[in-house]
Amino acid sequence: MSSALQPPTAHRMIEASGVHKWYPNGFHALRGASLSVHRGEVVVIMGPSGSGKSTFIRTFNALEDFQQGTITVDGIALSNDLRQIDAIRREVGMVFQQFNLFPHLTVLENLTLAPVLVRRRDRAEVEAQARALLQRVNIAEQADKFPGQLSGGQQQRVAIARSLCMEPKILLFDEPTSALDPEMVREVLEVMQDLARDEGMTMVVVTHEVRFAREVAHRVVLMDHGEVVEEAPPELFFTNPSHRRTRAFLDQIL
Amino acid sequence: MRAELFGSPGNSALTLALLAALGSAAFGLLHWGLVQARWAVVRANSTLFAVGRYPQEQQWRLWLLTALLAAAAGLAWGLLRSHPRRDRGGDLWPQNDWIAVGLLAAIALAVPWWLRLDPLIQGRWWGITALLLLVRWAAGHWGRRLPARVLALLPLLWPLLYLVGMLLINGGLGLLPVPPGDWGGLLLTLIAASFAILLCFPLGVLLALGRRSDLPLLRWGSVLYIEFIRGAPLITLLFLGQNMIGFLLPGGLAPDRVWRAAWVLTFFAAAYLAEAVRAGLVAIPPGQLEAARSLGLTIPQALRTVVLPQALRVALPTMVGQFISLLQDTTMLSLVGLMELMGTARTVMANPAFLGRNAEVYLTLAVLFWCCCAALGLGSRALERRLDPNPAS
Numbered sequence: 001m002s003s004a005l006q007p008p009t010a011h012r013m014i015e016a017s018g019v020h021k022w023y024p025n026g027f028h029a030l031r032g033a034s035l036s037v038h039r040g041e042v043v044v045i046m047g048p049s050g051s052g053k054s055t056f057i058r059t060f061n062a063l064e065d066f067q068q069g070t071i072t073v074d075g076i077a078l079s080n081d082l083r084q085i086d087a088i089r090r091e092v093g094m095v096f097q098q099f100n101l102f103p104h105l106t107v108l109e110n111l112t113l114a115p116v117l118v119r120r121r122d123r124a125e126v127e128a129q130a131r132a133l134l135q136r137v138n139i140a141e142q143a144d145k146f147p148g149q150l151s152g153g154q155q156q157r158v159a160i161a162r163s164l165c166m167e168p169k170i171l172l173f174d175e176p177t178s179a180l181d182p183e184m185v186r187e188v189l190e191v192m193q194d195l196a197r198d199e200g201m202t203m204v205v206v207t208h209e210v211r212f213a214r215e216v217a218h219r220v221v222l223m224d225h226g227e228v229v230e231e232a233p234p235e236l237f238f239t240n241p242s243h244r245r246t247r248a249f250l251d252q253i254l
Numbered sequence: 255m256r257a258e259l260f261g262s263p264g265n266s267a268l269t270l271a272l273l274a275a276l277g278s279a280a281f282g283l284l285h286w287g288l289v290q291a292r293w294a295v296v297r298a299n300s301t302l303f304a305v306g307r308y309p310q311e312q313q314w315r316l317w318l319l320t321a322l323l324a325a326a327a328g329l330a331w332g333l334l335r336s337h338p339r340r341d342r343g344g345d346l347w348p349q350n351d352w353i354a355v356g357l358l359a360a361i362a363l364a365v366p367w368w369l370r371l372d373p374l375i376q377g378r379w380w381g382i383t384a385l386l387l388l389v390r391w392a393a394g395h396w397g398r399r400l401p402a403r404v405l406a407l408l409p410l411l412w413p414l415l416y417l418v419g420m421l422l423i424n425g426g427l428g429l430l431p432v433p434p435g436d437w438g439g440l441l442l443t444l445i446a447a448s449f450a451i452l453l454c455f456p457l458g459v460l461l462a463l464g465r466r467s468d469l470p471l472l473r474w475g476s477v478l479y480i481e482f483i484r485g486a487p488l489i490t491l492l493f494l495g496q497n498m499i500g501f502l503l504p505g506g507l508a509p510d511r512v513w514r515a516a517w518v519l520t521f522f523a524a525a526y527l528a529e530a531v532r533a534g535l536v537a538i539p540p541g542q543l544e545a546a547r548s549l550g551l552t553i554p555q556a557l558r559t560v561v562l563p564q565a566l567r568v569a570l571p572t573m574v575g576q577f578i579s580l581l582q583d584t585t586m587l588s589l590v591g592l593m594e595l596m597g598t599a600r601t602v603m604a605n606p607a608f609l610g611r612n613a614e615v616y617l618t619l620a621v622l623f624w625c626c627c628a629a630l631g632l633g634s635r636a637l638e639r640r641l642d643p644n645p646a647s
Contacts, residue, residue: 061548090550100545103643104563113559114549146643166549 008041008218012072013170013202014060019069021055021226029055030066031226037170040200044213044234047223048249053206056223057172060204061092074169090118093163097175099155101147107134107158108143111165119166126165133161137191153184157191164195171195173205185209192216208253214238222246286613295611296618299602300369303618306438306593312430315422316441317378324386326415332393333400333408339640346394355390358383416452420445434512438593440622442512446594447581447626450519454580455573457520458527459566463557465532476528483525488583491518492590515587523580530576534569535561567641574634578627595619 014037021030029052037043045053058064059071062078062085071078073088102110111130115121134140137157139150147155156176163171173192177185189209193216195201207213213220213234220237222230222245230243238254241247260266296303305316335351338344362383366376400408423445425431437445464476483491495518496511509517538561546556566573588597599615602608608615 063544063548086550086552089548092548094545094548096541096545098539098541100539100541102542102545102560102564104567104641114546114551117555117559118550148643162549 008038008202011039013037013039013041013074014204015070015072016056016060017070019056019059019066019071021052021059021064021066029226030059032069033223033227034069035221035228035231037202037204039169039202041218042196042201042203042205042216043219043221044217045204045206045221045223046208046213046249046253047229048252051223052226053223054174055226057174057204057206060170060172061089061094063094090166091169092172093166093168093170094172094174095156095159095163095176097178099147099152099159099179101155101159101162103147106144106146107139107150110147110158111162114162114166130161130165133164134158136194137161138187151184152180153187156180156184156188160188160191160195170202170204173203173207175206175208177207177209210238210253222249224249291614292611293614295602295608295614297370298608299598300371302598302602303439303595303622305441306598307436308438308441309432309436312425312432315425315429317382319419319422321382321385322415322418324382325389326411328386328389329393329408329411332390332395333397333405334640336394336397337405355387358387416448434510437512439598440595442587442592442594443581443584444626446512446516446519446584446587449516450523450580450584451577453520454523454527457524459531459562461524461528462531462535465528466535480525480528483522484529488519488522488586489589491522492586494518496590511590512592515590515592519580519583519587522583523576526576527573530569530572531565533572534565534567537568538564567638570634570638570641574630578630581626581630582623595622 014035016036017034019030019033020028022028031052033052033056035043035056045057047053055064059066059078060073074091076084076088078085078088101107102113105113108127108130111133112123112126115126115129116123131140131143134143137160139154139157139161142150142154142158147158150158160171160176176192177188180188189212192203192205193212196203196216205212205217215234217234219231220234221228222237222241222243224245230237230241230246232241237246238250241250258265259269305313308316331351335344335346335348362379366379371379421427422429423432423437423441424434434442461476461480464472465480467473467476492515495514499509499514499517542560542564543556546560547553551559584594585596587594588600591597593601596619599619603612603615
């Protein structure tokens with residue numbers, strides 16, 4: 001883990017402010033959460049379970065709705081307008097804890113489905129790109145297998161490649177390594193790290209991987225009880241946090 | 255095997271008793287079938303059982319259709335073998351196929367002979383069987399050379415063939431019209447069943463999606479329809495269809511009695527199918543739709559390419575079960591006076607010349623239905639295997 005992080009630019013890719021969300025059962029999941037993410041920036045969100053971190057990043061591509069506050073993604077304000085939601089989803093990729101690969105399609109078809117259907121690109125061209133992406137995440141030889149024939153780590157790398165095939169401007173990661181056996185965590189984190197360093201991809205990552213946060217993140221954010229409690233560069237976040245709740249959280253995981 | 259059947263004195267006694275019972279039943283059946291039964295009732299009426307009162311001088315159209323279907327079946331069979339799924343191998347001629355070829359040849363030789371069909375007609379059956387096997391061989395042999403574009407279009411052959419078949423049966427476009435009232439026997443059974451199966455499928459999928467829709471009107475409409483249909487016996491609906499449609503539509507527009515019954519079957523089956531599809535939809539994790547949506551697919555795109563293919567695969571065994579009972583439900587059409595297999599059987603049994611030959615007729619019917627249902631079941635199992643994304647498990 002040598003090469004330096006690319007510095008983020010001033011352009012704001014995600015701007016969320018004062019976001020409140022109540023679930024239909026009345027649970028107040030987000031209580032005025034705010035965050036801004038710049039182009040090329042890697043932001044890691046940590047926090048105890050139930051703190052609303054997954055819910056928060058799922059609002060960024062409208063998988064969850066919210067009742068108060070504003071979220072702007074690459075200049076487009078999230079509203080109930082379905083056209084805008086579709087436009088945003090094309091630009092924002094998401095990697096899930098449970099991979100959510102399409103089990104009835106081959107690995108290659110998982111990658112090519114959306115670019116061909118949504119971006120209406122030429123199939124042969126997308127296939128070539130998909131094979132190159134699979135090469136990059138080191139599973140080129142699995143292209144014609146079905147997801148159920150791969151290990152968890154391989155599946156998650158396919159899921160990352162699937163998101164990349166849409167050429168998104170932002171990638172959201174919702175606990176990408178939590179469902180993996182320990183020996184497979186590393187191969188997934190390495191792919192994510194390469195993305196951040198070589199591509200300068202804008203990434204928001206919900207994870208408990210402290211080492212990843214230390215080495216790859218520009219900023220680490222602590223969420224608790226539905227709000228953002230602390231935001232700091234990793235060297236400060238892990239060694240000298242300003243907030244009591246951050247210290248309590250770090251005491252538990254370190 | 256030995257331990258299971260003869261493990262203890264009790265088991266041995268039970269095994270012997272069951273064997274004796276089975277043996278005597280088989281002997282009884284054979285004795286009845288070969289010695290006592292008078293099969294003239296089936297032999298004399300084989301055309302009636304096959305096509306009802308379809309005019310003889312127009313029956314060449316049905317022969318042509320049968321030949322086309324045989325060729326299409328051979329083509330599909332051969333192509334499936336020459337294009338095994340990418341992730342697994344497959345022989346061009348697996349052992350099962352040789353068994354199937356042997357069975358087909360035996361049936362084609364034995365049945366027309368046993369029915370004492372006219373030599374000309376026997377020859378036609380042999381020709382059609384030979385055509386099927388020839389196309390199967392050719393498609394297996396040269397199938398790989400077909401360009402991908404042609405291969406992708408080939409499944410469209412089936413709906414096309416269905417339309418051509420209906421045209422041939424019904425007439426029109428220069429062919430002499432044969433009204434549905436003249437269709438009968440196995441022909442009418444297969445027309446009614448295939449029509450209902452083909453149309454109840456899209457209808458059932460739409461109803462299942464409607465039932466899970468966010469729009470209250472759509473949801474409640476679907477629930478109401480499904481619960482109403484499932485709450486009424488088919489026979490009631492059939493009579494209702496025969497009587498009500500006449501009142502609802504102005505005279506000239508009301509469809510023929512055969513089509514009325516076929517529509518009722520369709521609407522009936524759709525409600526049951528919707529519940530099978532709904533069970534399939536419930537089985538798909540919500541993460542699938544989320545993943546599709548986060549890749550930018552619209553809801554119709556996500557349903558079509560991600561959710562429905564998986565849900566329908568889950569629902570397939572139940573759906574085929576419904577199709578099989580639908581096929582058997584066509585016997586109800588005889589109660590509203592239509593001459594499908596059951597109706598034909600009843601007229602034949604009412605003929606004084608064949609008095610008391612009910613057992614022969616019913617057994618023939620049972621075998622015919624069993625063949626059709628077995629074909630549906632075999633086809634669905636093959637389809638399940640081909641769609642299974644995890645061959646290892």
